[in-house]
Amino acid sequence: MTPSARPVLVFDVLGTLVDQAGSLAAEVGEAAASDEAAARTVVTTWLARVAERERDVVDGRRAFASSHDLDREVLAGLAADGDLPAGAVEPLATAAERLRPWPDAAAGVERLARDFTVLGLSNASHRTLRALRDGAGLGWHRAISAEDAGTYKPASGLYAAAVAAAAGPADGSDDVVPVMVAAHAWDLRAAAAAGMRTAYVPRPDGDAPRDDDAFDLHAADLADLHARLMAGEPSPPVS
Structure with a gap:
């Protein structure tokens, strides 16, 4: 960045x-x-x-x-x-x-949320997301549900809702870069098509990247993701 x-x-x-x-x-x-x-x-x-x-x-x-x-x-x-x-x-x-959080999820989201704005973006309903936030200790700042767009991922409307939620001040004084973080390559492809940067984090039962996928960042876990972001990854796109 x-x-x-x-x-x-x-x-x-x-x-x-x-x-x-x-x-x-x-x-x-x-x-x-x-x-x-x-x-x-x-x-x-x-x-x-x-x-x-x-x-x-x-x-x-x-x-x-x-x-x-x-x-x-x-x-x-x-x-x-x-x-x-x-x-x-x-x-x-x-x-x-x-649903149970992955072992690094609660602490990882908490650490990331101290330094960055963290949003959830899910096909799950708001009722489900509220229960997961409280039960699994996932301290995001805001959650966007498929209910907000009236459709499901990978439809572009749901990613557009996330980009709008991530937007900075109307005067453009803050250069905001929405970064989709997922264990599913299909999700990241759709996010990239909607203009988002992408970060892949592997999980069991996830959807691994193909050889031709070019995501902006690959992290081993959420601690690694935090370290890479603090180091300035992903790098800005070449203009």
């Missing part, structure tokens, strides 16, 4: 700050009394069906519905298919509100 630039960090939440798949598998195992392998299979189907519905919203095939409503809809379908006991639907419908 140039000396006058002020990075605003825009964090993906599900999978980047919290262990979505692992946490849901633990919830399914408890609610359905299933072993880890069976629970993982249910979670894989659950998340894939939610993603299908999100794509339908993005592509205009269905009206927008919040993430907690999509979870309940998919879980009811899994129960109807015999993949879950009917009694598991209600406890699992709020499972996204209890």
Whole structure:
């Protein structure tokens, strides 16, 4: 970054700050009394069906519905298919509100928030994001939900909402640079297309970069991300 630039960090939440798949598998195992392998299979189907519905919203095939409503809809379908006991639907419908943070997430966000503005940007509903902020100790300054844009990532409207939230004073005295931080390469590609800088942080179950991806910064974890940002990374674009 140039000396006058002020990075605003825009964090993906599900999978980047919290262990979505692992946490849901633990919830399914408890609610359905299933072993880890069976629970993982249910979670894989659950998340894939939610993603299908999100794509339908993005592509205009269905009206927008919040993430907690999509979870309940998919879980009811899994129960109807015999993949879950009917009694598991209600406890699992709020499972996204209890996702566990990655070990470095709470302390990492706290450290970053002391030196930078930190935003959350997620397909999760505000209800879910509030619960994660409080339950997982994720001290971002503000969270932007798919509810704010009426669509889901990777639609450009959601990244535009983050860029608008990151904007500096109207007089242009502050050079604000929004930096999308995610463990999902698809998320970073969409953010880059929307004019954001990009920082990749690897996580289990994330989406690794392809050989042709050119993200601005790669960090091993949130402590490394903080160190690199304080050292002036990512460098300014060549004009």
